[in-house]
Structure formats: C-alpha cells, structure tokens
Amino acid sequence: MPVSSQNSQLIYDALKSAGVRLVSALPETWLVHLVGLADDDPEMILVRLAKEEEGIGISAGAHLAGVSSAMLMQNHGFLASVNSIVSLAQLYRIPLLMLISFRGEFGETDPWQTEGGGVTIPVLDALGIPWKRLDSPSVVKKSIQDAMTLSSANLRPVALLLCRDLMWEDAN
Amino acid sequence: MKRIDAIQAIYPAIADHVVVTIMGATAAELFACGHRPNFFYLEHAMGLASSMGLGIALARPDLKVIVLDGDGSVLMNLGGLSTMARSGPPNLVQIVFDNEVLLSVGVSFTTATADVANIEGIARESGVPRTATCKRVEELRECVDMALASNELTTIVAKVEPVGPKSFFIDPHMLENRFEFERALRRMGDSKPIGDVNE
Ligand SMILES: Cc1ncc(C[n+]2csc(CCOP(=O)(O)OP(=O)(O)O)c2C)c(N)n1
Numbered sequence: 001m002p003v004s005s006q007n008s009q010l011i012y013d014a015l016k017s018a019g020v021r022l023v024s025a026l027p028e029t030w031l032v033h034l035v036g037l038a039d040d041d042p043e044m045i046l047v048r049l050a051k052e053e054e055g056i057g058i059s060a061g062a063h064l065a066g067v068s069s070a071m072l073m074q075n076h077g078f079l080a081s082v083n084s085i086v087s088l089a090q091l092y093r094i095p096l097l098m099l100i101s102f103r104g105e106f107g108e109t110d111p112w113q114t115e116g117g118g119v120t121i122p123v124l125d126a127l128g129i130p131w132k133r134l135d136s137p138s139v140v141k142k143s144i145q146d147a148m149t150l151s152s153a154n155l156r157p158v159a160l161l162l163c164r165d166l167m168w169e170d171a172n
Numbered sequence: 173m174k175r176i177d178a179i180q181a182i183y184p185a186i187a188d189h190v191v192v193t194i195m196g197a198t199a200a201e202l203f204a205c206g207h208r209p210n211f212f213y214l215e216h217a218m219g220l221a222s223s224m225g226l227g228i229a230l231a232r233p234d235l236k237v238i239v240l241d242g243d244g245s246v247l248m249n250l251g252g253l254s255t256m257a258r259s260g261p262p263n264l265v266q267i268v269f270d271n272e273v274l275l276s277v278g279v280s281f282t283t284a285t286a287d288v289a290n291i292e293g294i295a296r297e298s299g300v301p302r303t304a305t306c307k308r309v310e311e312l313r314e315c316v317d318m319a320l321a322s323n324e325l326t327t328i329v330a331k332v333e334p335v336g337p338k339s340f341f342i343d344p345h346m347l348e349n350r351f352e353f354e355r356a357l358r359r360m361g362d363s364k365p366i367g368d369v370n371e
Binding site for chain 2: 055062069088
C-alpha cells in the first residue's frame with residue numbers, strides 16, 4: 001500500500017510522546033496504519049467511531065476526566081463535525097487535537113474529494129481554529145507537540161492537516 | 173411517570189457518581205434535586221452526552237458514570253449506541269428519559285418513539301449487553317440499583333410524561349460547571365486516569 005507506514009509510525013510516536021492516551025478514529029485510506037498502530041498498542045485506548053462528531057464528545061469526556069486524546073479523521077469527517085466542535089469543544093473550552101487527513105489538494109485523483117478539499121481551510125479559519133500543515137517528516141514531532149501545548153493552554157481545538165506528501169508515498 | 177419524580181427517586185443512588193445530563197428540561201430537573209460538583213449539565217450539544225459519558229468511563233474505570241439522556245438526543249446520535257456497545261465500558265449506565273417529544277424546545281414536536289421507534293430495542297441490537305424499559309418510578313429505581321451493582325454497560329429507557337419544569341434555570345454558569353466538574357473528578361475514586369505518568 002502506498003500509504004507511508006514510516007511516516008504513520010512517526011506521527012504515532014509523536015502522539016504518544018505528547019501524552020495522548022486515547023484515540024478516536026474514523027479512518028480513510030491514509031489513516032489505516034495509524035489506526036492499526038493505536039489498535040496494536042496496549043497502552044492506547046482506541047475508540048472506533050460510527051460518526052466523527054461522537055469523537056468530540058468522547059474527547060471532551062476524556063479531557064474532563066484527565067486523559068489527553070486525539071481524533072483521527074479525514075477532512076470530510078471534520079466538516080461533518082462542525083456543530084459539535086462549535087457547540088461542545090469551543091463553547092465549553094475543550095482542548096481537542098484533531099489530526100485531519102487533507103484530501104482534495106493538488107495531486108488528488110478522486111473527484112469526490114475535491115469539493116471538501118477546497119473548503120477545509122476556509123472552514124477552519126471561519127471557526128478560528130489554529131491549524132498547521134504536516135507535509136514533511138521533519139516537522140511532525142515538533143508540530144504535534146506544539147499543537148498539544150497550544151490547545152492545552154488555550155483550551156480550544158487545534159488541527160493538524162496530514163498532507164499528501166507526508167502520507168502517500170508515490171506522491172514524491 | 174413524571175421525569176422529575178423519576179430523577180428524585182434515583183437521586184440517592186446516583187448522587188455520589190459522575191452524572192452527565194442532556195440540556196434543557198432534564199438538566200434543570202436534576203439541578204432542582206440538588207446540585208453536586210460531580211454533575212455536568214451538557215447544554216446545547218445535542219446527542220453528545222452519551223459520547224461524553226463514554227469518554228469519561230473509558231478514561232476513569234474506577235468511577236461509575238451515569239448519563240441522563242433523552243429520546244430526541246439519542247435519535248440524533250444513534251451510531252453512538254454502537255460505539256458505546258463495542259467499547260463496552262462496564263462502568264457506564266445510560267438512562268434515556270423517553271417522553272416521545274423534543275420537550276426542551278417548547279413545542280410538542282413528537283419524535284419517532286411516539287409512533288414507530290423503540291430505543292431499548294435499538295440499544296439491544298446495537299450490542300448494549302444490559303437493557304431495560306421502565307414505566308413506573310419504583311421499577312426504575314430497582315433497575316438503576318441493579319445496573320450500578322452489575323458492572324455491565326446498561327441502557328435503561330424510562331418512559332415518562334411529556335412535562336418539564338417551568339424554568340430551565342441552572343445556577344453554575346456553563347464554564348463554572350465545566351471547571352468545577354473537572355476538579356471534582358480529580359478528587360473522586362481510587363485511581364488516577366488511565367496511563368497517568370505519575371501512577
Ligand atoms: C443540533 C441541534 N438541533 C436542535 C437543537 C435544539 N434543541 C435543544 S433541546 C432539543 C430537544 C431535546 O430532546 P430530548 O433529547 O428528547 O430531550 P427533552 O427536551 O425531550 O427532554 C432540541 C431539538 C440543538 N440544541 N441542537
């Protein structure tokens with residue numbers, strides 16, 4: 001599979017060293033290795049979601065109960081979760097580390113990903129969510145730690161966009 | 173049965189545990205029975221009280237978590253029942269007050285439980301290992317006691333009349349409630365959160 005297992009491992013290790021103990025996920029192709037790593041790790045609680053917005057509730061509960069969590073989803077899952085982000089995470093000042101695979105950018109071959117790809121950043125901006133693109137292995141560890149630090153300080157959601165160049169091997 | 177009478181009857185059993193309630197009428201009725209720092213009133217984010225309860229139950233296996241839910245809220249997050257069931261935390265009890273309407277919006281907009289849907293059936297077929305439907309206060313009280321003693325994920329549907337409180341007043345501000353609740357959880361129970369580095 002051309003999904004980068006090496007970079008998935010890098011992301012996973014960075015999540016763990018940032019203190020993440022619970023991951024809720026609704027994957028797509030790019031996220032399969034990450035979900036597998038969480039599943040194989042006895043120290044990680046993996047919650048397989050039926051719909052992404054459940055993950056906002058689960059992370060809110062985990063946070064209030066003292067556990068750091070992260071969400072794994074694609075940008076369409078983020079778009080599907082907007083009300084829960086606004087009405088729970090933002091309204092109640094819940095830190096939320098969202099790892100969003102960023103489909104529909106330059107190089108996208110699936111026509112159905114392209115509309116969502118075009119509106120992802122405008123929607124993040126409209127919600128006032130700080131975001132950063134992860135497009136090279138060299139930025140992964142520090143960006144994930146920095147995102148966690150900011151979100152724990154301002155008690156708000158943050159987004160890391162997992163980009164094609166990082167996740168998909170034959171893109172290079 | 174009236175929901176306020178039902179909440180009053182189960183209050184002694186739930187008061188020392190973690191309680192997450194849905195917005196509006198249910199929140200106000202729980203508040204009227206006596207506020208506790210270990211009660212969280214999830215205003216506005218419809219459907220997510222059960223997901224929050226799941227997050228807490230997974231993070232703190234040493235605590236018992238009770239979610240006071242509503243038929244409209246459950247129907248808005250039906251997938252959440254299957255997520256709850258497959259995660260299967262034994263320390264989570266969901267009580268769904270099924271009044272067959274969206275009461276808190278002030279109108280009698282009926283939900284599907286008024287004519288076709290059966291939440292206990294949906295929960296059972298979603299894989300929740302213990303389910304029940306209660307129509308009387310006494311029955312509910314017994315069911316809740318049994319659920320708390322059982323150490324098994326439970327969904328109880330309490331069929332209630334479509335009546336609510338006159339006011340939805342709750343004293344702690346939403347954010348005050350959020351921080352107080354977080355602090356209360358830290359003081360409760362006998363263990364630290366899972367994976368706590370200071371364990
Ligand atoms: C996404 C969304 N849609 C609509 C509302 C408005 N709303 C607030 S409470 C409520 C009804 C909740 O119904 P139920 O869970 O059955 O509880 P009840 O009010 O009957 O106690 C609705 C529709 C909302 N808060 N969020």
